[in-house]
Amino acid sequence: MTDQAVLHRKLLDMMAASGSLPSPEWRRAAETVPRHEFLRGGYFRPVPGSAPTAWEAVHEGDPGWLAGCYADESLVTQIADTVVPADIRGQIMQPPSSSSTVPSLVLRMLEDAHVEPDSRVLEIGTGTGYSTAVMCARLGEDAVTSIEYDEQVATRARAALGQVGMFPTLVVGDGLLGHAERAPYDRIIATCGVREVPAAWLEQTRPGGLILATVGGWLGASELARLTVHEDGTASGPFLGGGVSFMLARPHLPPPLGLLPDLSEGTERGTSVVANALDDWVIRFLVQDVAPRAQRLTLDRDGVSEDVLIDVELGAWAALHREAGRWVVRQGGPAALWDAVEDQLAHWRADGAPEVDELTVHVGPQGQSIRW
Incomplete structure (x- = not known):
């Protein structure tokens, strides 16, 4: 054999x-x-230990190439929409665009x-x-x-x-x-x-x-x-x-963030939903349902770290930070982005915080929605 x-x-x-x-x-x-x-x-x-991730090419015949082919792993085969392993001798720090x-x-x-x-x-x-x-x-x-x-x-x-x-x-x-x-x-x-x-x-x-x-x-x-x-x-x-x-x-990739709106504007209030709740996979999944075009970033503004959700197409945004021991949200744009997030998570928690495999997706003329 x-x-x-x-x-x-x-x-x-x-x-x-x-x-x-x-x-x-x-x-x-x-x-x-x-x-x-x-x-x-x-x-x-x-590349082990690289941050952000760097990639190195493994070519046919290289040590470990064949064993890698039969590992139960995803193998990146293209980077940055055009770069393939034959193009690289060394390392590249760009996002993957195709894989096995x-x-x-x-x-x-x-x-x-x-x-x-x-x-x-x-x-x-x-x-x-x-x-x-x-x-x-x-x-x-x-x-x-x-x-x-x-x-x-x-x-x-x-x-x-x-x-x-x-x-x-x-x-x-x-x-x-x-x-x-x-x-x-x-x-x-x-x-x-x-x-x-x-x-x-x-x-x-x-x-x-x-x-x-x-x-x-x-x-x-x-x-x-x-x-x-x-x-x-x-x-x-x-x-x-x-x-x-x-x-x-x-075609479903996010648009560039471009020039950010003035995040010092908007309406500010306290919130019971803390920014690091978005570190949870299930919560992010639920938030995407009500804020489907939102992107997340962290900014340092005047020495204060803010967790920001922004919908660049709509022009709506929400910025969260800690102030005097409590979480504060400031929102701006044509829609109250964080209000929708709070409502979604409140309903989910009131119903016992069901797991992902208890959720269903529905698609029709009115669009797509997640239910439980």
Whole structure:
């Protein structure tokens, strides 16, 4: 048995032991897909101890490259929208823009989406093509359509899939618009995060079909949701928990903050919701529902540290700081941003502070909302 085969078997055994590979059918599919074939261009690993994170390239043939390919880890394959490992000798300090998803999460999502042997699937975000190949191995090429926003990423995925003899329908375009030409689909699975589930996905999923997508926002908290599409064109379903995180779809990335408004203006009052409450993942997730375009930053103003939420599109903001042993909020702009946050958290706490897997998401003509 080759080193590659041993590493592949160990990965599958580890996933099975951890419970992330419960289905023998999906294990057989994963056994036929060599992950290293989708990483021959190399990947980036974080430089230990760097802050902000610096990345260094691992190229095919480098020590540890093959073992890394079969680690149950997300592997960054592109940085700053254009930079790939072949471009780097040394380190780069820019944000990742494409990656190979953790293999156990790939298999978990296929299980969570209840993908059946006769399912027609639209994948949003081809990435390296690894998850596309796993679906092809079980469903057949004709059942799989995958759309990728980045043309260069799509080109590399197409080549890797061809190398392992798989030729599904691959599309370059905006995944938020879906791919109507091959609709309707039984399942839509997104390997990128979204702020709101797009209407096009509902329109292209047959009634009773499922959409599996990570819903999040600009405060950095996201959760995996499984929505059932109804006869009336709406969709609803539970969050599955686990704090699943994907890079946001590029059209859903936050705008630059630009020139900040005058934060000394506005109305000031006391608040019972402290700024560091936003350090909690669940609270940030709930806040994003009522302040979906808000970004968070910390500023030092006249020697006072302020925690700021700002919606640059709307021009609304809220700044919090401690004063004489109490928390104070100052708000400005056309909407009272912190009032909405307080109301949301008050209702949530009054109902017993339900966990994420007790929340549901609803999407319809009035938009998207989270309920419990």
